[in-house]
Amino acid sequence: MNYIEHVGKYFMMLGQVFRAPQKFRVFWEALFREIEELGLKSIGIIAFISFFIGGVIALQTALNISDPLIPKMLIGFATKRSVILEFAPTFCSIILAGKVGSYITSSIGTMRVTEQIDALEIMGVNSLNYLILPKLLATIFFYPFLVILGMFLAIFGGWVAGTATNMFYEADYIAGIQYDFDPYLIIYALIKTIVFAFIIATVPSYHGYYVKGGSLEVGKASTQSVVWTIVVIVVCNYFLTQMLLT
Incomplete structure (x- = not known):
């Protein structure tokens, strides 16, 4: 199957x-089950990485x-600008693509190879709607919260790194955060986050839903879905940056 056929099948x-x-x-x-699995259980990794990446950005x-x-x-x-423009929306989404994307593909793929999806369709259930829509809405509604949390913790991590190493003064750092604040950049980051959340939910779901074979193929599909996501x-x-910032 070529790429055009895959895209057509995806839509x-x-x-x-x-x-x-x-x-x-x-x-x-x-939906609430997916919010817990895809959202709440991702808070820890986002908080940990955001805090230390913010410290690294400030120190460098x-x-x-x-x-x-x-x-x-x-x-x-x-x-502040590095975190809001790129780190929080893009880097956090790439992290979630690895963590959440592999989970979505493996969970749906396992249902496919064990014929649970076939059983749903025999009972007259729209399996695509039943399996994917809750995941999609959970990511779209919850991931902006994760990105805002990542922004705050990254900037806070930069402050902690500076004060702990005495490489810059606290007053200078806070003045830099407050200088030339543009609320549109937050909106820009949230728009990107919603688009990325849609991708994180649907691309792995596609790979998991149409997997064929056994457990080995499910593992390969999980890896492939993360890469493509x-x-x-x-x-x-790239295209969102061109459209929203130029």
Whole structure:
């Protein structure tokens, strides 16, 4: 199957996903379950990485500012812009693509190879809607919260790194954070996050739903889905940046 056929099959899948759920009580139960699995259980890894990456950005910026004519507030300003523009929406999404994408593909793929999806279809259940829509809505509604949390912890991590190493003054860092604050950049980051959340939920679901074979093929599909999810995120990041910031 060539790439064009895969894309066509992917959009046909989405057409089935966005149909109205057959039983809303079952749908809401599945949605809250997916929020816990895909969202709440991702808070720890996002918080840990955001805090230390923010510290690294601040320290590297401080180490590269050797000219005394350059104001030290640039450290806080550069950390803030780097975190909001790229780290929080893009890097966090790539992390989630690996963690969440492999989980989605393996869980749906296992249901496929064990014929549980066939059983759902025999009972007249729209399996695409039942399996994928709760995952999609859980990621779209919860991941902006994760990105905002990542922004805050990354900037806070930069402050902790600076004060712990005495490489810059706390007042300079805070002044850099406050300088030239543009609320649109937050909106830009959240728009990218929603698009990336859609990709993280649907691309791995596609690979898991249409997997064929046994457990070995499910493992291969999980790896392939993570790779393609990251590729699509990086490509979309380029075009979104062109459209939203130029």
